Amino acid sequence: MSFTPDARIDLDRYWSTIQRSAEIGQGREGGLARLTLTDSDREMRDQFVAWCEAAGLAVRVDEMGTIYGRREGTEPGLPPILIGSHLDTQINGGRFDGIAGVLAGLEVVRTLNDLGHVTKRPIVVVDWTNEEGARFSPPMIASGVFVGRYTADWAHALISDDGARFGDELERIGYKGEMPCGAAPGDVDAYFELHIEQGPILDAEKRQVGVVTGGYPSYGIRVRFDGETAHTGPTPMDLRHNALIAGARFLTAVDDIGWDFAVMDGKATGSRLAAWPNKPGILSETAQCVADVRHPDPITAKVMAEKMRRAAHEAGARAGCSVTIEDEWAWGGDIFDHGMVDAIRAEAVRQGWNWRDIEAQAGHDAYHMAMRFPSAMIFTPCKGGITHNNNESCTPGDLVAGVNMLLHVAVARADR
Amino acid sequence: MSFTPDARIDLDRYWSTIQRSAEIGQGREGGLARLTLTDSDREMRDQFVAWCEAAGLAVRVDEMGTIYGRREGTEPGLPPILIGSHLDTQINGGRFDGIAGVLAGLEVVRTLNDLGHVTKRPIVVVDWTNEEGARFSPPMIASGVFVGRYTADWAHALISDDGARFGDELERIGYKGEMPCGAAPGDVDAYFELHIEQGPILDAEKRQVGVVTGGYPSYGIRVRFDGETAHTGPTPMDLRHNALIAGARFLTAVDDIGWDFAVMDGKATGSRLAAWPNKPGILSETAQCVADVRHPDPITAKVMAEKMRRAAHEAGARAGCSVTIEDEWAWGGDIFDHGMVDAIRAEAVRQGWNWRDIEAQAGHDAYHMAMRFPSAMIFTPCKGGITHNNNESCTPGDLVAGVNMLLHVAVARADR
The missing domain is CATH 3.40.630.10 (Zn peptidases)
Structure with missing residues (x-):
């Protein structure tokens, strides 16, 4: 052997x-x-x-x-x-x-x-x-x-x-x-x-394998909104600092960004909203959110990321809460070794599979x-x-x- | 004595x-x-x-x-x-x-x-x-x-x-x-x-006491959104069933209702959004929300409540999630005993306090x-x-x- x-x-x-x-x-x-x-x-x-x-x-x-x-x-x-x-x-x-x-x-x-x-x-x-x-x-x-x-x-x-x-x-x-x-x-x-x-691409096209050429440029942020507890009942709308609403407005805006860019395969996701106390009867003091955007085009991904950051500030302002962008990450792009990607592509051809180039999301x-x-x-x-x-x-x-x-x-x- | x-x-x-x-x-x-x-x-x-x-x-x-x-x-x-x-x-x-x-x-x-x-x-x-x-x-x-x-x-x-x-x-x-x-x-x-x-009314007017004539009619609902977990990255926007976003859209709409009626002292509150798994990397399967509306005018309060219910269904539809209005409550109105309210008012006059009628919120x-x-x-x-x-x-x-x-x-x- x-x-x-x-x-x-x-x-x-x-x-x-x-x-x-x-x-x-x-x-x-x-x-x-x-x-x-x-x-x-x-x-x-x-x-x-x-x-x-x-x-x-x-x-x-x-x-x-x-x-x-x-x-x-x-x-x-x-x-x-x-x-x-x-x-x-x-x-x-x-x-x-x-x-x-x-x-x-x-x-x-x-x-x-x-x-x-x-x-x-x-x-x-x-x-x-x-x-x-x-x-x-x-x-x-x-x-x-x-x-x-x-x-x-x-x-x-x-x-x-x-x-x-x-x-x-x-x-x-x-x-x-x-x-x-x-x-x-x-x-x-x-x-x-x-x-x-x-993702659905290989299955939809009946491909047997994907040669990953890079990753969708992706930007993520964690956002903290700080407001103030108060009673849900008598507190007038303009005296509220309900961090839960700041978070809800932010994630709604993020989802809107995703739909705005969906035709070119952009995505925007609100994946987490943890508010405190988050209880009936009391306006929430804090909310922590996680959201990200992804787009195959690096410039467009950056535009989406900027819109997401602006949405955080707008949501905080609308709800009377302060905004802290606590952490952020940037992923993807042309990150993989070209020689290795070429070798994988060549091997797909040599073995005769039904393959395509694909970007990780x-x-x-x-x-x-x-x-x-x-x-x-x-x-x-x-x-x-x-x-x-x-x-x-x-x-x-x-x-x-x-x-x-x-x-x-x-x-x-x-x-x- | x-x-x-x-x-x-x-x-x-x-x-x-x-x-x-x-x-x-x-x-x-x-x-x-x-x-x-x-x-x-x-x-x-x-x-x-x-x-x-x-x-x-x-x-x-x-x-x-x-x-x-x-x-x-x-x-x-x-x-x-x-x-x-x-x-x-x-x-x-x-x-x-x-x-x-x-x-x-x-x-x-x-x-x-x-x-x-x-x-x-x-x-x-x-x-x-x-x-x-x-x-x-x-x-x-x-x-x-x-x-x-x-x-x-x-x-x-x-x-x-x-x-x-x-x-x-x-x-x-x-x-x-x-x-x-x-x-x-x-x-x-x-x-x-x-x-x-x-609430701020008695303090702002420097009143010593309030004779409560009734309660702001208030309607509250608990809403459950059911979606499906999926990856936050590759899942296209139109294949998503992110219950967290349904909840965020609902609470955003509720807050908008509050602002629409704020000039006549209406209030609308999103007080709770609990999603699961509510984690970075995964779209949420469920979200439970609590929201309520309050308005001094009973008819207007009902209108706000109808708008809130409609907002729940619209938010669910927009996010591809099913909607269950799990529970609801109705409070307030002309609920207190008129004879007792009259007696309290008469006592305020007799004792000589700076008083006013007020509604509970x-x-x-x-x-x-x-x-x-x-x-x-x-x-x-x-x-x-x-x-x-x-x-x-x-x-x-x-x-x-x-x-x-x-x-x-x-x-x-x-x-x-």
Whole structure:
């Protein structure tokens, strides 16, 4: 046996790992609720570590709980190839989001084991902690620490809505490693991530795979409105400082921005409004909102972001509340390594799949990795683009192209 | 000593009870956070019971935790006069809202004790459980059970946002009595409630007291929007069912209705929006909203209520969510006993205060009592109308007129 151009992964074996994952942390019918650093997250991590060890990988866990399964290369001193994604899910999540990518990395090394092929550079399969941000916000935290965008101390101090501390939960489930989370430029040769599209395009066009050329430029903001409590009844309209209304007006305006740009595939989303006290009988003193805009055109995305910021100030003024834009993020654009994207595209042609170029619209750990290391993504179709929902659905046929392309581009890179 | 037309309450003693209450369950500076059925509520109840017993009142507690302190009349078989309000507060509440009314009742019986006057009918001082609805929604629960609007079983099963059960908390603090909560028509001769205005009118006009002629007609609704979770990123605008946005659009429209009618003193309030999952990265599946409208003119109030209901359906349609108007309430109007209102007005004239007729704009236990028994209210000024806020403020001078009027109208009624 050797690694030849017609080498293929074992689709049944790959699918069986996804099926096993689908047993852990079940949510609504067909879906998962495997929130980060919960008991079911631990159970999945234990399963993943067992698989890695059975495949002969050297497993390490860093201070952020990120799990690395390393398959040594013939030249162990060379920077490794990383293949990763995440095993945590949303509260009403699916069975494939993130999971398909981590287990694709596992399947790549299992296939190499079958073929007796040792790559020149090491290959490391990675499970990033808390990609979803469904329990501890923001999302993509461990990959953010890895590239130096956040510090581990900052991440450890995060508090969930249920009052738990990130660092404590990491220790509780036994996945707070000693190894620092982070790497200097040059420490990683390349990062590959396979992911379901989480959008309807590939499925609608009956494409088998997407070559990700970049990410929709996206801008997000967290906004805090400060008002004052008062009685809901007698307080005249012009004496009110109801932060809940400031938040409602802001999110309404954000949604309007999304519709204004929808014809060119723009999107604007209000995803969170947490007011206090948020009770009948009393006007709310504070409201915290999260909103974002996305558009394929970078200039238009910036215009949308400016409109969103202005909407926050207008909403606050209208409701008599002060406005603080607490945090913001900017994602996407032409961030992926052109050489790696070209190699993926060439591999799609060589293997003869029905493929297309596509831009990512969701956030991914690859966005963080691309800040410091050559990175690229492969998208697989998913039914109707449904995701962050228990009805998220893929078949083995949806995944076969992406994971076989991943096999060849990763090995080619590792043997370089 | 005897009860003469110039009898007056002991203002210093009355004020001292308010000051003592202000020590229990302190919140932000100057304010109280004495939520119903908490430990601080128990402490205040214990203090109130001790005062009642020291004043020779027979104390009973009903199955809703309502405390009755009865001063027997010369004809114990006659229906009693009730004087009441509530000792619980909002999470950012003041020292006077409700409290001034309960302790005014206590001061009335203490004054009668001083004067050695026994009224013909009994006088009962009442502390109603959970007027505020700040921990268990809706507000005014015990008075609602008393008049048969709610059942005690229904109330006991209510769950707070912190997951506590009303009935369990009532037992925990030791205030779940054996006596049924309720009374048939005729069981209560009359109900008086003194309350701070919770609005700016008396203070702005430098009035010493308000004769409450009725309540602003008010309509409230709870609305539930049902959508579907999906990813915030790739999901096209026209495929979204974001319940959070339905809620935001609804509350924005409600606020607009308030402004449209503000010139004639109309108000419309969005007070609650609780969405799920309400997290960055995922569109929300459900949102629950509470909103209400109030207007001095009954027809206009109905028009506003219809606009509010229509706004709920429009917001749901715009956001692709189904709409359920879960519950609604209607308050206010010409609900108080005309004879009692006339007696209060005549007493204001007789005592020579600077008074005016005024309509209540907040909800009060008296609204429930008026459904079954002759009822009336007296309003005292409060600084700037600030309430449901730790800066709520009254002076002894703000209270003196109201409590002395209460003394005379209650005794006149009890001696009738």
